[in-house]
Structures are given as structure tokens and as C-alpha cells.
Amino acid sequence: MIGRKWWVPWLWLSPALLLSGIFLLYPAIDTIRRSFLPKGSDAFFGFTLDNYRFIIDNPQPLVADTHSALLNNLMWLTIFTVITVALGLVIAVLAARVRYEAVVKSAIFIPMAISFVAASVIWRFMYEFNPGIGTVNAVLKEVGGEPTRWLQDTGAPQTPFTHAGPDSLPHPIQINNFALVFVGVWMWTGFAMVVLSAGLKGISTEILEAARVDGANEWQIFRRIIIPNLSPTIVVVATTLVIQALKKFDLVWVMTAGKFKTDVVATLFYKEAFLFNNPELGAALAVVLLLWVVPIMVISIRRFQFQEETR
Amino acid sequence: MSARVPARFVFLLIGVLLSLVLFVAAGCGGDDEKTGGATSTAGGSPANLSGKTVDVLGIWGSEEQADFEAMIQQWKTDTSAQVNFTGSRDINSLLTTRVAGGDPPDVALPASLGIFKDLASQGKLTPLSSCPGLEDKVKAEYANQIVDLGTVDGKLYGVFMKAGNKGTIWYNPKFFQENGYKPLTADSSFQDLLDLTKQIADDKDAGKHDVFPWSDAEEAGGGSGFPGSDWIQQIVLGESGADVYDDWVAHKIPYNDPKIKQAWEDFGKILLEPRYVLGGVQRALATKFSEGALPMVSQPPQAAMQYLGSFNSGFITDTTLGFPAGLKPGTDFDFFPFPGGGATGDANVMMLFNSDPATCSFAEWMAGPQSQEVWVKRGGFTSLNKKLDFAAYPSDLDRRIAQQLNDPGTTFRFDADDAMPTGVGGDNGAVFTGVLAYLNVGDLDEILQNIDAAFPAGASP
Numbered sequence: 001m002i003g004r005k006w007w008v009p010w011l012w013l014s015p016a017l018l019l020s021g022i023f024l025l026y027p028a029i030d031t032i033r034r035s036f037l038p039k040g041s042d043a044f045f046g047f048t049l050d051n052y053r054f055i056i057d058n059p060q061p062l063v064a065d066t067h068s069a070l071l072n073n074l075m076w077l078t079i080f081t082v083i084t085v086a087l088g089l090v091i092a093v094l095a096a097r098v099r100y101e102a103v104v105k106s107a108i109f110i111p112m113a114i115s116f117v118a119a120s121v122i123w124r125f126m127y128e129f130n131p132g133i134g135t136v137n138a139v140l141k142e143v144g145g146e147p148t149r150w151l152q153d154t155g156a157p158q159t160p161f162t163h164a165g166p167d168s169l170p171h172p173i174q175i176n177n178f179a180l181v182f183v184g185v186w187m188w189t190g191f192a193m194v195v196l197s198a199g200l201k202g203i204s205t206e207i208l209e210a211a212r213v214d215g216a217n218e219w220q221i222f223r224r225i226i227i228p229n230l231s232p233t234i235v236v237v238a239t240t241l242v243i244q245a246l247k248k249f250d251l252v253w254v255m256t257a258g259k260f261k262t263d264v265v266a267t268l269f270y271k272e273a274f275l276f277n278n279p280e281l282g283a284a285l286a287v288v289l290l291l292w293v294v295p296i297m298v299i300s301i302r303r304f305q306f307q308e309e310t311r
Numbered sequence: 312m313s314a315r316v317p318a319r320f321v322f323l324l325i326g327v328l329l330s331l332v333l334f335v336a337a338g339c340g341g342d343d344e345k346t347g348g349a350t351s352t353a354g355g356s357p358a359n360l361s362g363k364t365v366d367v368l369g370i371w372g373s374e375e376q377a378d379f380e381a382m383i384q385q386w387k388t389d390t391s392a393q394v395n396f397t398g399s400r401d402i403n404s405l406l407t408t409r410v411a412g413g414d415p416p417d418v419a420l421p422a423s424l425g426i427f428k429d430l431a432s433q434g435k436l437t438p439l440s441s442c443p444g445l446e447d448k449v450k451a452e453y454a455n456q457i458v459d460l461g462t463v464d465g466k467l468y469g470v471f472m473k474a475g476n477k478g479t480i481w482y483n484p485k486f487f488q489e490n491g492y493k494p495l496t497a498d499s500s501f502q503d504l505l506d507l508t509k510q511i512a513d514d515k516d517a518g519k520h521d522v523f524p525w526s527d528a529e530e531a532g533g534g535s536g537f538p539g540s541d542w543i544q545q546i547v548l549g550e551s552g553a554d555v556y557d558d559w560v561a562h563k564i565p566y567n568d569p570k571i572k573q574a575w576e577d578f579g580k581i582l583l584e585p586r587y588v589l590g591g592v593q594r595a596l597a598t599k600f601s602e603g604a605l606p607m608v609s610q611p612p613q614a615a616m617q618y619l620g621s622f623n624s625g626f627i628t629d630t631t632l633g634f635p636a637g638l639k640p641g642t643d644f645d646f647f648p649f650p651g652g653g654a655t656g657d658a659n660v661m662m663l664f665n666s667d668p669a670t671c672s673f674a675e676w677m678a679g680p681q682s683q684e685v686w687v688k689r690g691g692f693t694s695l696n697k698k699l700d701f702a703a704y705p706s707d708l709d710r711r712i713a714q715q716l717n718d719p720g721t722t723f724r725f726d727a728d729d730a731m732p733t734g735v736g737g738d739n740g741a742v743f744t745g746v747l748a749y750l751n752v753g754d755l756d757e758i759l760q761n762i763d764a765a766f767p768a769g770a771s772p
Binding site for chain 1: 403404407408429530532533535536593594596597598602633733734735737738739740741744745747748751758761762764765767
């Protein structure tokens with residue numbers, strides 16, 4: 001009766017615990033320890049809030065613009081997540097109604113299969129200022145527009161609500177940030193679509209048919225049946241995307257290296273920790289990121305447990 | 312029951328996708344091999360190094376790596392030793408990590424003064440005097456200012472061997488000739504450059520020709536803004552002299568010193584004037600540095616001059632970048648020295664982490680003229696070794712670049728941004744970002760003050 005022994009579950013758990021202990025728990029604790037050390041300190045323990053004060057005070061906006069990095073992450077968090085989920089949902093619902101569903105879904109999913117670094121390199125070419133190289137500007141030029149500096153322009157996009165021209169205050173509403181987020185959306189829509197589409201297939205056709213018999217139109221079905229039934233899946237997708245948005249690094253690093261106020265927290269902490277020989281500040285930035293991710297993780301785990309219990 | 316299957320599927324899918332992402336990320340990791348490296352008795356005959364491997368960390372890849380391999384081929388044949396070369400543009404983080412992890416290479420060849428000084432003062436490097444005869448050889452074959460550059464706390468730790476000359480302003484000789492403009496000389500001042508610029512712009516406005524004085528290109532990923540930083544350091548060296556330059560780099564004068572501010576403003580006099588720069592600052596900021604010369608050599612030309620280091624000739628003759636085929640140095644493009652008589656530049660510094668016989672033998676070979684001549688002949692290598700014959704350079708242009716750099720009358724100084732601490736100079740540092748901000752609308756006083764604040768505490772003047 002091996003299953004009765006108290007240590008048996010722990011035996012099966014031990015490889016996973018060991019691995020996450022070495023690769024997750026230890027580095028996390030070590031990072032927190034480091035974030036409280038003064039700059040360049042050799043001491044093992046120390047306590048100073050200098051690194052966190054640096055993040056709040058933003059004393060070196062040219063090297064480490066912490067305010068704009070935090071704001072940019074916030075922008076990624078909201079705009080990237082909302083657009084990707086919405087697009088994924090719309091495509092999933094619409095694709096289910098056409099004959100070529102598999103083809104449509106494959107096409108949308110393909111960007112997900114490319115290495116993110118490769119995709120970023122491709123988009124850097126797409127956004128190139130010189131219309132002879134940059135596809136986006138070439139198209140703009142064909143339709144009579146002016147080439148735009150997609151990755152350099154820190155001005156706000158011209159809309160009735162924003163004014164053109166750069167602003168000295170850090171704000172994430174910049175053309176180049178939107179250009180970066182667009183690439184993120186392009187990469188991740190396929191993921192959202194595939195997962196949501198799978199969830200969609202799980203909604204029993206009887207409910208849908210019952211609704212139709214009762215005289216509901218398609219919009220009402222979408223709004224009152226599909227969305228509520230799909231909401232657990234939507235939350236899962238959104239959580240994944242939020243975490244992606246928070247730890248966004250590859251795309252920004254390859255395309256702008258954080259220049260022109262496009263830094264996010266992950267690129268900033270890489271610069272500080274590995275390029276500027278300032279691992280303590282880097283650790284503090286990583287901790288900020290961790291603090292940001294933890295509540296989202298907790299919510300999603302809670303929700304998952306709740307679902308398991310009520311099943 | 313119906314909700315069970317999709318939820319599971321969803322999590323499985325997420326798991327699969329996340330592991331896919333992890334795999335993609337893991338693919339970027341490199342492998343590092345440990346060398347044998349056991350010490351044995353040093354020997355005069357080179358053949359007794361068989362079985363030894365020298366672990367070398369450099370920045371070269373693709374074509375340059377082939378040049379490097381050609382350069383060490385003779386040594387490998389003579390000694391039967393092996394070289395395990397890792398080339399990465401990301402050498403600084405690689406080197407920092409390996410040294411911190413107790414697994415340094417035998418020899419490293421970064422193009423950075425900052426990391427060299429850091430490692431030397433931390434005692435991580437082996438002085439060249441630990442290798443028999445190496446220090447004397449270097450002192451005999453290199454100019455004093457180059458030896459000084461490799462000396463930290465009175466000990467010689469590094470050989471600056473392969474240099475880039477950044478005292479070069481490129482121009483279109485045909486256009487200059489047709490319109491009667493004279494290229495500047497080493498004796499010219501920055502005012503002469505401004506006068507020439509104004510002359511070309513005025514003639515353009517008068518309808519004499521349709522060519523802007525300048526083309527400029529600042530885009531270089533993490534290094535964006537470096538051409539502007541090069542402009543400024545050349546102006547500081549030329550206008551204020553080597554002493555101010557040294558004090559500035561060592562942060563003995565604040566970064567917002569009036570002399571430095573003057574250099575930035577001089578730079579701005581050209582770059583911020585829409586009449587002077589093709590496409591204005593807008594185009595400069597969004598154009599890749601390697602393509603800055605395109606309008607200068609196009610038919611008809613759109614710009615008369617471009618400032619960039621000597622490596623620019625490699626771009627101009629590279630048709631894959633979109634440059635027309637068959638451009639001849641001297642007739643289609645040429646350079647004149649940056650006014651002021653100084654030349655800044657970066658250089659690959661060779662540094663050692665031990666004094667094993669194989670390491671020493673390799674270092675001696677690399678520092679000497681025979682090995683460097685191999686690469687010099689293949690092109691793209693400007694040597695700082697005095698013993699190297701100028702006749703080895705593949706073209707007249709390359710020879711003049713090397714002569715300007717090795718001329719005892721030229722004050723050579725290492726790239727200022729790179730000699731400054733990390734975070735201030737170098738990729739993503741305050742200086743480059745400051746250049747971008749200045750060109751993009753920024754307030755100069757605020758920028759200079761911010762750069763000054765980026766210097767580590769304790770290094771303040």
C-alpha cells in the first residue's frame with residue numbers, strides 16, 4: 001500500500017521542488033537580498049533603500065529613465081493585453097463561421113512559431129525610415145504619405161485627442177511605443193485566438209441552439225452566452241498576456257534597445273545589472289517587476305483553484 | 312463535464328507554448344569550454360605547445376573572424392597549439408560574467424578601454440611582464456602614447472593593437488573639384504569647417520548646385536547616437552587640446568564644463584541647422600550609421616560630406632548596403648582629417664589572464680608585426696605597431712588612414728565615451744542617449760547636467 005505513506009507524495013514532488021528551488025526560489029531570494037545592498041557593496045547582508053529611492057526619484061533620466069520604463073510597462077500591460085485578447089476573440093468567433101477555419105487560424109498563428117528575436121528583426125526592417133527598405137514607409141509613400149520614424153518618434157500620434165510633438169514629461173503615448181506594441185500584438189494574437197477558439201468549441205451547441213430558438217440574434221448570443229461561458233478562458237489568456245507584457249524584453253531590446261524612451265523595466269534592469277555594472281539597482285528593478293507579477297499570479301491561481309472546487 | 316476538457320486543454324496548450332518560448336530563449340545561450348591550460352616548462356622552440364589550447368574571447372564574427380583565423384594560422388602551424396575562439400559583440404557582459412564566475416578566458420580582445428581599466432585595477436589581469444620578453448617587445452614596437460594607454464597603476468597590462476581612426480571627414484572629391492571647394496587639412500580649425508559648411512549651403516541656396524553640406528546618420532541600435540558622440544570628442548580634442556580631453560574623460564572637470572558645452576554647441580551649429588544637414592535631424596536620427604554616406608556618393612550627390620570613423624570606407628564599398636558598385640577611393644569618395652590635428656578612435660586591446668607558455672606565445676605573436684601584416688593585407692586592420700610596413704596596406708586610402716594615426720604629430724586619444732565609466736559612455740550610456748535627446752529637442756544644460764550626474768559618486772571633480 002505504497003499510496004498510504006505520508007512521504008510518497010513528497011517523493012514524487014521532490015524533483016519539481018528541487019528544480020524550482022534551485023532555479024526560481026534561490027535566485028528570487030538572492031535578488032531580493034541584493035536589491036537592499038548599497039551600490040558596489042561586497043557585503044552579504046545590508047540594508048539600504050537607495051535602489052528603491054532611485055526608482056522613485058528617477059535622478060538619471062538619460063541612463064535609467066525609471067519613470068518612463070514603469071509607464072511603458074503600464075502601457076504594455078493595458079493596451080497590449082486588451083487589443084490582443086479582443087482581436088483573438090473576434091478572430092476565433094469569426095473563424096468558426098467560415099469554411100477555411102484551419103487555414104485562417106494557421107495564418108494568424110504563424111507569428112507565434114517564429115523566434116521572437118527573429119520576428120523583431122523582421123519588424124525592424126519593416127519599420128525602417130528609408131522607404132527603399134522599410135515596407136511600412138514604402139506603403140505610406142505609395143499612398144502619398146510622409147515616411148514616419150516609427151522607432152524613433154517620441155511624439156504622440158496625431159489624433160483629435162492628443163497634440164503632436166515631443167513632450168518633456170515622460171509619457172508612454174508615443175508613436176514608437178505603439179509601433180512596438182503593434183508587433184507584440186501581431187506575435188501574440190495567434191496564441192489568444194487558438195486558446196479562445198478551443199474554449200469556444202467547448203460551449204455546448206445545445207445552449208446556442210436553444211438561444212436561437214428563443215429568438216436571440218447573433219450579437220445577443222455573443223454577448224450573453226459566448227462571453228460568459230468563455231470568461232474562464234479569457235481570464236487565462238489575459239493573465240498569460242499580462243505576464244508577457246510585464247516581462248517584455250526581447251522585442252524592445254532588439255528593435256530599439258530602449259532608446260527614445262521605449263525602455264521597459266526588463267530592459268532597464270538588464271542594462272543596469274549586466275551592462276552598467278550596477279547589479280543592486282538591477283535587482284531592485286527586478287523586485288519591482290516581481291511585485292507587479294505576484295498579485296496577478298495569485299489571482300489566476302485562486303481562480304483556477306475555485307474552478308477546480310466548483311467543478 | 313463539458314467544461315473539463317477545454318480547461319485542461321487550455322492549460323496543456325499554455326504549458327506547451329511556454330516551454331516553446333523557453334526553448335527559443337534557451338537557444339540564445341552559448342557554450343563555454345574549459346581549456347586544458349596546465350602549466351608546463353616554457354620552451355624556446357615553438358613546436359612544444361602541441362595539445363595546448365588558448366581560449367580567446369574577441370568581438371569578431373563572420374568575415375573578420377576569417378581574417379583573425381588567417382592571422383593566427385602561422386602561429387598554430389609553428390606551435391601545433393590550438394585556439395578556441397569565441398567572438399561576440401556582447402563581449403563586455405560575457406567577459407564580466409566569466410571573470411566573476413572564476414572562468415576567465417586566456418586572452419581577451421575587447422575594443423573597450425573601460426572594461427580593460429576595470430579588470431586591470433581589480434587585479435584580474437596578468438601584467439605583460441609575467442611573460443618573458445613581452446613587455447620589452449611591446450615597448451619597443453608601439454608608440455609611447457599607446458603604451459601609456461595600456462598601463463594601469465604603473466604596470467603594462469594591455470596592448471592596443473588594432474585601431475579605428477575617427478579623425479576622418481568623408482567627402483565627395485568630384486563634387487568638391489567641380490565647385491572649387493578645398494578639403495581641409497590637419498592645420499584647419501573647426502571654424503574653417505563651419506565656413507566651408509556655410510559656403511556650400513549658401514551656394515546651394517543661390518542655386519549653384521543642389522547639394523547639402525552634410526549627411527549624418529545616428530541609428531545604431533543600442534549604440535545609437537555614437538556618431539554624434541564622436542563628433543563631440545573630436546571637437547573637444549581639436550579645439551581644447553589633449554589635456555582638457557584627458558581631464559574630461561577622467562571626470563576631473565565636470566561634464567557640463569563650459570569648454571565641453573562649447574563643443575556640444577559647435578556640434579549643434581552644424582547638426583541642428585536644417586540648411587546644413589540633408590533631411591535635417593529627423594533623417595539623421597532614423598538613418599542607420601552604415602548608410603550615412605549613401606547620399607554623398609549617389610549620382611547626383613545630395614550631400615557633400617559625412618563624418619564617421621575610418622571604418623566608413625568598408626561601408627561605402629559594400630554594395631549589399633545599397634552603395635553603387637565600383638566606387639573608387641580618391642575619385643568617388645575620400646577623407647580629410649578632422650580639423651584640430653587630433654584623432655580619436657577605439658582600439659582592440661589584448662589582455663591576458665594568465666602567463667601560461669601557450670598564452671604568452673600567442674600574445675607575442677598577436678602583438679608583433681608579422682601576424683598583423685596578414686590581416687592588414689586582407690584589409691580592415693589599422694595597426695598601431697610602429698614596425699609594420701605601411702606598404703602592406705591594400706590601398707592608398709588605408710595607408711593614409713594608418714599614417715595619420717601613426718604620425719608622431721597626431722595626438723591619438725581613445726574614444727571618450729568608451730573611456731568613461733559604464734553607464735556614462737558606451738552603448739545605452741548617458742552620452743549616447745544625451746546626443747539623441749539633444750538632437751531630438753532637448754535642453755542642452757539639462758542634458759549635460761544629467762550626463763554629469765551619471766558619473767559614479769566619488770569620481771566627481
